[in-house]
Amino acid sequence: GAVVSQHPSRVICKSGTSVKIECRSLDFQATTMFWYRQFPKQSLMLMATSNEGSKATYEQGVEKDKFLINHASLTLSTLTVTSAHPEDSSFYICSAYTLLSEAFFGQGTRLTVV
Amino acid sequence: AQKVTQAQTEISVVEKEDVTLDCVYETRDTTYYLFWYKQPPSGELVFLIRRNSFDEQNEISGRYSWNFQKSTSSFNFTITASQVVDSAVYFCALLFGNEKLTFGTGTRLTIIP
Numbered sequence: 001g002a003v004v005s006q007h008p009s010r011v012i013c014k015s016g017t018s019v020k021i022e023c024r025s026l027d028f029q030a031t032t033m034f035w036y037r038q039f040p041k042q043s044l045m046l047m048a049t050s051n052e053g054s055k056a057t058y059e060q061g062v063e064k065d066k067f068l069i070n071h072a073s074l075t076l077s078t079l080t081v082t083s084a085h086p087e088d089s090s091f092y093i094c095s096a097y098t099l100l101s102e103a104f105f106g107q108g109t110r111l112t113v114v
Numbered sequence: 115a116q117k118v119t120q121a122q123t124e125i126s127v128v129e130k131e132d133v134t135l136d137c138v139y140e141t142r143d144t145t146y147y148l149f150w151y152k153q154p155p156s157g158e159l160v161f162l163i164r165r166n167s168f169d170e171q172n173e174i175s176g177r178y179s180w181n182f183q184k185s186t187s188s189f190n191f192t193i194t195a196s197q198v199v200d201s202a203v204y205f206c207a208l209l210f211g212n213e214k215l216t217f218g219t220g221t222r223l224t225i226i227p
Contacts, residue, residue: 034214034215041222042219042220043205043217043218043219043220044159044205044217046214046215049214091157093157093158093159095159095215101147101164101166101209102161102164103149103161103164103207103209103215104161105151105158105159105161106158107157107158108157108158108159110157
């Protein structure tokens with residue numbers, strides 16, 4: 001089946017620094033990718049929709065200047081958490097759809113800001 | 115508006131028992147997709163099944179089976195002869211068009227050895 005690869009799987013960073021998370025569709029092209037955030041023992045909350053070649057669409061309440069999304073190619077979307085703070089510590093996960101509307105997810109990135 | 119309800123927050127069963135995870139959805143659209151995902155402790159989301167709204171056939175895959183009933187807007191998931199490795203959080207999700215997935219709140223399944 002289709003594979004979505006997300007990197008890194010875990011990252012620890014100091015407060016105030018920026019962290020970049022990559023999401024790649026390995027064997028299919030994805031014009032649209034989605035970024036989710038998941039707090040412990042909670043469901044996935046959509047943060048933004050990443051569109052290849054255009055600006056991302058952010059959900060209400062998500063700071064676009066803090067969570068920078070770049071979708072530079074049909075197989076790569078990146079999420080950069082800028083000036084990270086401890087409250088940004090969370091599990092971030094991306095997804096992409098195939099042409100058959102099968103939604104596959106990356107392995108997720110566990111971000112810890114200290 | 116789309117909505118997915120997983121009323122069972124946590125379920126515990128003894129190994130080898132059968133268990134059914136409930137999923138009820140709401141949508142005004144006639145064309146949509148339903149998904150089930152497994153999230154083990156490691157965190158990744160494992161795709162289990164996708165079903166489109168026009169296909170009400172039940173599906174069986176090994177110990178897993180799914181019962182889709184449009185009349186009750188339900189898409190329930192049954193694990194037969196459960197195993198400890200089935201312990202995870204299971205999410206049901208709804209997709210309309212090519213829009214974002216709407217997730218249920220998840221059911222934490224614990225299989226007791």
